[in-house]
Amino acid sequence: MAALLQRVKSKMFIFAHRKVRGLLDGEYGSVFKGSSLDFDDLRAYVPGDDVRAIDWKATARHGSPLIRRYVAVRKQNVLLVTDTGRNMAAAARGGETKKDLAVLCLGVIGLLALKHGDTVGLVSGDSEGTRHLPPKSGEAHLERLLRDVDTASLASPRSRLQDQLDYIAATFGRRMLLFVVADEVEADAGLEKVLRRLRAQHEILWLTIRDADLVAASGPAMFSVDDFSPLLRKLAGSAGVADAYTAAALDRDTGRHAMFRRLGISEGEVAGSADVMPALFALLERHRRAGQ
Amino acid sequence: MELINWWLVPPAGLLLAAALWWAVRRGGAKPQGTPAAHTARLTALPAYQRAVRRHRLLLVMLAAAGAVVLVGAAAAAARPVQSTTDRPEQRNRDIMLCLDASGSMSDADAAVVGVFRELAAEFDGERIGLTVFDSSAAQLFPLTDDYELVLDQLEQAQQAFDGTAEGTAILSGTWLAPGSSLIGDGLASCVQGFPGPDDGSRPRSVILATDNVLAGEPIFTLEEAAGLAAEKDARIYALNPGDFDYGQEAGQPGAQLRAAAEGSGGAYYSLDSSGAVPDIVRQVQEREAAAIQGSPRRIVHDQAAWPLGIALVGGVLLAGLAWRAEQ
Numbered sequence: 277m278a279a280l281l282q283r284v285k286s287k288m289f290i291f292a293h294r295k296v297r298g299l300l301d302g303e304y305g306s307v308f309k310g311s312s313l314d315f316d317d318l319r320a321y322v323p324g325d326d327v328r329a330i331d332w333k334a335t336a337r338h339g340s341p342l343i344r345r346y347v348a349v350r351k352q353n354v355l356l357v358t359d360t361g362r363n364m365a366a367a368a369r370g371g372e373t374k375k376d377l378a379v380l381c382l383g384v385i386g387l388l389a390l391k392h393g394d395t396v397g398l399v400s401g402d403s404e405g406t407r408h409l410p411p412k413s414g415e416a417h418l419e420r421l422l423r424d425v426d427t428a429s430l431a432s433p434r435s436r437l438q439d440q441l442d443y444i445a446a447t448f449g450r451r452m453l454l455f456v457v458a459d460e461v462e463a464d465a466g467l468e469k470v471l472r473r474l475r476a477q478h479e480i481l482w483l484t485i486r487d488a489d490l491v492a493a494s495g496p497a498m499f500s501v502d503d504f505s506p507l508l509r510k511l512a513g514s515a516g517v518a519d520a521y522t523a524a525a526l527d528r529d530t531g532r533h534a535m536f537r538r539l540g541i542s543e544g545e546v547a548g549s550a551d552v553m554p555a556l557f558a559l560l561e562r563h564r565r566a567g568q
Numbered sequence: 569m570e571l572i573n574w575w576l577v578p579p580a581g582l583l584l585a586a587a588l589w590w591a592v593r594r595g596g597a598k599p600q601g602t603p604a605a606h607t608a609r610l611t612a613l614p615a616y617q618r619a620v621r622r623h624r625l626l627l628v629m630l631a632a633a634g635a636v637v638l639v640g641a642a643a644a645a646a647r648p649v650q651s652t653t654d655r656p657e658q659r660n661r662d663i664m665l666c667l668d669a670s671g672s673m674s675d676a677d678a679a680v681v682g683v684f685r686e687l688a689a690e691f692d693g694e695r696i697g698l699t700v701f702d703s704s705a706a707q708l709f710p711l712t713d714d715y716e717l718v719l720d721q722l723e724q725a726q727q728a729f730d731g732t733a734e735g736t737a738i739l740s741g742t743w744l745a746p747g748s749s750l751i752g753d754g755l756a757s758c759v760q761g762f763p764g765p766d767d768g769s770r771p772r773s774v775i776l777a778t779d780n781v782l783a784g785e786p787i788f789t790l791e792e793a794a795g796l797a798a799e800k801d802a803r804i805y806a807l808n809p810g811d812f813d814y815g816q817e818a819g820q821p822g823a824q825l826r827a828a829a830e831g832s833g834g835a836y837y838s839l840d841s842s843g844a845v846p847d848i849v850r851q852v853q854e855r856e857a858a859a860i861q862g863s864p865r866r867i868v869h870d871q872a873a874w875p876l877g878i879a880l881v882g883g884v885l886l887a888g889l890a891w892r893a894e895q
Contacts, residue, residue: 497601
């Protein structure tokens with residue numbers, strides 16, 4: 277049963293048709309695959325591939341760009357990190373459940389990783405506990421990981437992503453690629469500390485799922501996942517409150533961006549499922565540029 | 569103060585309790601809508617908390633206004649009444665105004681009619697009739713409680729006597745018999761003007777305005793007419809415009825009149841006596857009070873004004889607050 281993965285694949289398929297086939301694939305390869313000196317084979321260039329990898333002589337003979345592939349130095353361990361607390365059962369800015377967006381994002385990265393022969397693991401949890409599914413290859417394993425992410429519901433305990441990050445810092449000794457999917461976390465000293473610690477050891481990509489706009493002028497009735505109290509939309513939408521909230525949200529975003537910049541962590545943002553592919557592409561691109 | 573529909577109060581109380589229960593229960597129910605995370609980032613804002621406090625105050629006032637409407641409406645529906653025991657005023661007196669229109673009275677007639685008008689204004693609910701006599705008696709209007717007619721007729725009569733109107737036609741029925749100023753006949757006619765059985769169920773009064781100066785041969789003497797009045801159980805209140813008696817001897821016109829009036833249980837007044845009108849009114853009404861021992865009746869007055877007023881104020885408040893809350 278690969279229901280969740282099927283969904284991810286169809287999303288990628290649609291994206292690949294709309295954009296250029298293999299775009300993300302090449303991007304992932306050029307970002308994360310180190311190259312050894314052991315030549316493997318040539319393959320056609322796809323946009324996103326590192327231009328430096330083009331074998332110009334072979335290209336001249338062949339008539340279309342070819343790139344050299346080398347046997348990878350090592351297999352990457354990709355560790356998917358996400359929150360499966362109650363917060364993820366809430367709505368994202370685009371109206372979908374944040375959990376579904378997380379499944380989509382993690383699924384895309386997981387598939388890309390599998391395609392490049394990497395192993396994929398998962399660290400997830402909430403304020404009451406952290407679960408760890410160790411890195412393995414194979415789509416069945418990835419489906420299992422996504423299933424775990426999909427368990428987040430309103431009945432789940434509260435969210436506390438820092439617990440999961442602390443767990444990673446305390447548990448893993450190997451260098452890994454951390455792909456973190458979280459909602460709009462607030463930059464604070466504790467979070468920055470654990471991220472600085474993790475950044476020293478791992479490579480970190482951070483994807484932020486935008487939270488629903490609480491002061492939008494129109495929209496469905498809302499209630500808090502913290503205490504299930506209804507949100508008074510009319511009051512929230514009144515000018516003074518909306519202005520104060522918007523200003524505070526802007527401050528939060530600025531603080532988060534500044535923190536990631538300081539730490540050298542690439543961050544991307546997703547508001548709805550339509551954004552997932554472009555956002556991931558942009559994130560990988562940004563990460564590649566930052567790495568060079 | 570008591571409640572007619574007192575049984576409405578418990579259901580109203582139950583309704584209020586049910587509304588409260590529903591509100592409390594609904595407050596605890598799982599909310600509808602989209603779940604949202606990090607709501608504390610909104611709810612912790614001072615601006616939001618101020619707005620919530622304002623809104624809460626508004627809601628409390630709304631609830632209070634609603635309760636006021638309910639309580640007021642329930643109180644009104646329960647029909648609070650003030651019950652009083654009342655002896656209903658049965659106005660069943662008959663008063664015949666009896667006016668001598670003879671020549672000797674011509675100077676005083678207008679003044680007499682003026683006094684009659686005052687009397688008619690004082691009485692309320694009684695039947696009043698007017699008979700004018702000279703040599704014969706003419707009933708200007710029979711006993712009636714149509715006061716508009718009474719005052720209208722009296723005004724016409726006054727104008728006729730004043731000479732301000734061509735109104736002597738109203739006196740045309742008073743010269744049919746030979747002679748003039750036949751007081752006994754006039755009084756007898758007045759007394760005969762009382763309809764109905766002579767069982768004392770309707771106290772009768774004759775207010776007789778005459779100087780008792782006789783000029784002719786009456787069929788009834790004053791004493792005989794007074795006797796008729798006594799048979800009919802009618803009291804005679806005499807109004808004399810000019811008392812020309814000398815001394816205290818009986819047999820003089822004024823003294824005869826006084827005797828006739830007081831003999832019937834009535835009273836005698838000279839026209840210019842300032843106490844005449846209130847005195848007559850008082851005496852007539854006293855007699856009626858003695859005559860009628862109507863059974864006391866319990867009268868129930870609805871006291872709906874206060875509860876309805878409160879409900880109205882509450883309703884206006886409710887509408888205003890609801891409008892404000894919708895903004």
